[in-house]
Amino acid sequence: MSPGRLSHSVAMLMKALSLGYQFGFEIMEVTGLPSGTVYPALRRLERDGFVTSHWEAEEEAFEEQRPARRYYVLTRAGKEAEAMATTRYPLLARLVPEKLVKTQ
Amino acid sequence: MSLREDCLPIHERILPIAARLVPAARRPEWRREWQAEFWQLRHRDGKRKTNPKEALSLSHGLLADAAWLRVDWVRVSAQGSASGCLWVLAVYCLLCAVVELVFVGSWHSFARTLAGHFTGGFVFVAVPGVFASIATYPLRPLRCDEKDLPHASRLSARLLSRVSARTRWNLFLSAKIGLTLALVFLFSMVTCLPIRAAIGTRADWLELLMWAVLVTTGLRWALLNQEQRCQRCLRTLSQPIRVGPPSRNFLDWSGTELACADGHGLLHVAEMQGSWCWYDKWVELDASFQGFFTA
Numbered sequence: 474m475s476p477g478r479l480s481h482s483v484a485m486l487m488k489a490l491s492l493g494y495q496f497g498f499e500i501m502e503v504t505g506l507p508s509g510t511v512y513p514a515l516r517r518l519e520r521d522g523f524v525t526s527h528w529e530a531e532e533e534a535f536e537e538q539r540p541a542r543r544y545y546v547l548t549r550a551g552k553e554a555e556a557m558a559t560t561r562y563p564l565l566a567r568l569v570p571e572k573l574v575k576t577q
Numbered sequence: 578m579s580l581r582e583d584c585l586p587i588h589e590r591i592l593p594i595a596a597r598l599v600p601a602a603r604r605p606e607w608r609r610e611w612q613a614e615f616w617q618l619r620h621r622d623g624k625r626k627t628n629p630k631e632a633l634s635l636s637h638g639l640l641a642d643a644a645w646l647r648v649d650w651v652r653v654s655a656q657g658s659a660s661g662c663l664w665v666l667a668v669y670c671l672l673c674a675v676v677e678l679v680f681v682g683s684w685h686s687f688a689r690t691l692a693g694h695f696t697g698g699f700v701f702v703a704v705p706g707v708f709a710s711i712a713t714y715p716l717r718p719l720r721c722d723e724k725d726l727p728h729a730s731r732l733s734a735r736l737l738s739r740v741s742a743r744t745r746w747n748l749f750l751s752a753k754i755g756l757t758l759a760l761v762f763l764f765s766m767v768t769c770l771p772i773r774a775a776i777g778t779r780a781d782w783l784e785l786l787m788w789a790v791l792v793t794t795g796l797r798w799a800l801l802n803q804e805q806r807c808q809r810c811l812r813t814l815s816q817p818i819r820v821g822p823p824s825r826n827f828l829d830w831s832g833t834e835l836a837c838a839d840g841h842g843l844l845h846v847a848e849m850q851g852s853w854c855w856y857d858k859w860v861e862l863d864a865s866f867q868g869f870f871t872a
Contacts, residue, residue, distance in 0.1 A: 496613075496614070497610075497614055497638070498614045498617040498618065498635075499617075501635075501638070507634065507637070507638070508634055508635050508637055508638020508639070508641070509637045509638050509640075509641035510641075511638060512638045512639075512641060512642035512645075513645035516642065516645055516646065516649070517645075520649065539613070539616055539617075539620065540609070540612055540613040540616050541609075541613060542610075542613045542614075542617075543606075543610040543613065
């Protein structure tokens with residue numbers, strides 16, 4: 474996937490990641506994208522090196538009485554691609570709101 | 578019946594089915610991730626309720642995710658593999674044959690046209706071409722004599738693991754040459770179809786010329802492609818690295834090294850062939866090198 478050829482959906486997903494939304498369900502909710510788009514897009518971004526993933530610490534999840542989540546974070550290449558996508562789609566910032574509180 | 582009871586079965590039924598699509602190595606992590614996602618749906622906003630429509634929508638994502646992982650795994654496994662190469666050639670042959678069949682109209686005419694063109698000219702070009710190519714092909718001695726094929730889990734792989742490396746190598750080369758010749762034959766016929774419609778039987782000369790060029794090119798490709806494959810798994814070699822200074826050709830070795838992505842060996846391709854290296858040198862790597870190649 475070339476950074477210059479990101480689709481609008483993928484650009485929106487990367488914008489959500491850059492704003493601190495970290496896991497599939499949360500990204501799906503904030504972007505309004507269908508689940509059939511979000512999860513395969515996350516895999517593709519991870520394969521292409523724009524995103525990296527890690528598991529949440531078990532203790533943290535245990536404290537909140539829920540299973541540990543898999544978090545996705547933009548890599549350096551991902552951040553550059555996201556900046557390019559924001560230039561290409563200037564309205565993205567209005568479509569995805571800033572993350573204010575940590576999702577329970 | 579509560580909403581939760583309505584929705585849980587969707588998740589419980591689809592997750593194991595979709596998990597079978599996911600490659601085995603990634604399955605436990607994938608299940609864990611999706612269980613966390615479904616938990617999030619059930620416990621959103623502190624409520625322990627699930628909208629069935631939303632559960633169904635998330636199940637769609639679950640299936641799409643599993644399917645994507647499977648397709649990507651197939652793509653990566655087929656990339657550069659011997660079976661992938663044969664499949665691609667076979668599909669191209671089939672496409673050319675379908676175009677020809679549609680143009681001539683019936684199976685009978687199709688068979689008659691193929692037989693006519695094959696015996697009427699193609700064999701006179703292909704047979705000497707094959708003979709010349711095989712005779713001048715510098716057969717690299719095979720170093721790999723082990724019978725074990727890596728990842729011999731499928732039936733075809735288990736059957737292939739019973740034959741020696743040399744037999745596998747020769748079987749693949751023969752199949753590739755056969756399919757390449759078939760593709761050249763069918764492609765030339767399809768390409769000459771509109772020309773034949775315009776200028777009649779005079780197009781046969783053009784077809785003959787095209788056969789000669791394509792048979793030579795195709796066979797050369799098939800043999801070069803064979804040279805750049807791993808002797809054990811027949812996968813295309815990758816990661817070319819320049820080794821040695823070219824200015825010291827008389828004193829030291831200089832050329833390119835290619836590696837098997839699964840760590841079975843290295844191929845040394847000398848920049849200049851000499852009396853001491855008529856062909857590329859294959860160096861088998863033992864199991865101690867596996868750590869450098871596994872992700």
